[in-house]
Amino acid sequence: xxxxxxxxxxxxxxxxxxxxxxxxxxxxxxxxxxxxxxxxxxxxxxxxxxxxxxxxxxxxxxxxxxxxxxxxxxxxxxxxxxxxxxxxxxxxxxxxxxxxxxxxxxxxxxxxxxxxxxxxxxxxxxxxxxxxxxxxxxxxxxxxxxxxxxxxxxxxxxxxxxxxxxxxxxxxxxxxxxxxxxxxxxxxxxxxxxxxxxxxxxxxxxxxxxxxxxxxxxxxxxxxxxxxxxxxxxxxxxxxxxxxxxxxxxxxxxxxxxxxxxxxxxxxxxxxxxxxxxxxxxxxxxxxxxxxxxxxxxxxxxxxxxxxxxxxxxxxxxxxxxxxxxxxxxxxxxxxxxxxx
Numbered sequence: 001x002x003x004x005x006x007x008x009x010x011x012x013x014x015x016x017x018x019x020x021x022x023x024x025x026x027x028x029x030x031x032x033x034x035x036x037x038x039x040x041x042x043x044x045x046x047x048x049x050x051x052x053x054x055x056x057x058x059x060x061x062x063x064x065x066x067x068x069x070x071x072x073x074x075x076x077x078x079x080x081x082x083x084x085x086x087x088x089x090x091x092x093x094x095x096x097x098x099x100x101x102x103x104x105x106x107x108x109x110x111x112x113x114x115x116x117x118x119x120x121x122x123x124x125x126x127x128x129x130x131x132x133x134x135x136x137x138x139x140x141x142x143x144x145x146x147x148x149x150x151x152x153x154x155x156x157x158x159x160x161x162x163x164x165x166x167x168x169x170x171x172x173x174x175x176x177x178x179x180x181x182x183x184x185x186x187x188x189x190x191x192x193x194x195x196x197x198x199x200x201x202x203x204x205x206x207x208x209x210x211x212x213x214x215x216x217x218x219x220x221x222x223x224x225x226x227x228x229x230x231x232x233x234x235x236x237x238x239x240x241x242x243x244x245x246x247x248x249x250x251x252x253x254x255x256x257x258x259x260x261x262x263x264x265x266x267x268x269x270x271x272x273x274x275x276x277x278x279x280x281x282x283x284x285x286x287x288x289x290x291x292x293x294x295x296x297x298x299x300x301x302x303x304x305x306x307x308x309x310x311x312x313x314x315x316x317x318x319x320x321x322x323x324x325x326x327x328x329x330x331x332x333x334x335x336x337x338x339x340x341x
Contacts, residue, residue: 007081215255247294
């Protein structure tokens with residue numbers, strides 16, 4: 001099959017491409033605008049493959065996007081291109097509106113216009129987030145696919161808007177569109193602006209480890225390789241209309257997660273004081289959701305998918321990767337910081 005991936009130089013997109021090229025014979029076209037968060041270096045092991053192609057493209061450029069989809073004629077489009085950092089969405093919401101909403105609209109319109117030219121079993125897989133559902137308390141059940149949308153940040157509102165566009169285009173134009181909503185991803189190659197790499201970077205550089213508020217906010221975590229395998233299960237199935245939650249069923253508070261990482265670093269690196277002494281509670285961010293949790297029973301029942309990577313083992317793999325790639329981590333963090341100036 002031929003896969004078109006938007007945002008393939010990002011964290012999840014690059015993990016998807018590495019898996020497809022190394023484990024299958026599918027052909028990939030990667031469209032990415034190459035922003036501050038892009039990581040072409042994450043694809044060095046596959047970018048010489050005859051099955052992999054890259055084109056620098058901003059999905060806000062409708063004419064170029066339309067042309068590339070028309071020329072490539074993919075069996076599946078994985079739409080992962082998005083601005084994704086909540087803090088940045090609070091500071092610069094306009095970027096999120098343009099990329100996450102207008103960019104999605106451009107893809108949907110291209111598919112609509114090219115419907116008769118695309119392969120018979122074409123599908124579009126829209127990769128979204130559990131943040132569109134808003135916040136849970138301790139007592140509430142995890143989000144299901146039919147949970148109401150209650151986004152609380154500019155980022156989650158932009159993703160919720162894009163999800164609703166997909167729903168509308170599917171219902172109105174009978175297009176084969178699938179929505180996925182995943183919990184927090186983690187693993188190697190994640191940008192250091194995200195929580196787990198931030199904890200690791202600050203710990204290794206003897207800096208305060210910033211934790212919002214009291215640190216009691218809870219997230220469900222899924223290892224990025226499991227997320228990728230779930231997306232592939234959907235792509236290689238015959239499903240053309242549905243939506244799926246993809247979660248790890250692994251809930252940790254932010255302070256619990258910081259302590260797990262610090263405990264491992266304490267065992268790995270001997271120094272006078274525990275890395276936990278670097279933990280510093282900072283002012284909470286505006287509209288900070290308390291808890292996310294995902295119910296993934298539908299994808300388990302429909303496609304027999306279950307995660308195979310659990311936090312106890314995978315966080316060690318993740319920390320070790322960042323430890324062994326500190327030059328990359330430091331340079332990437334510096335680049336991210338410069339973008340804030």
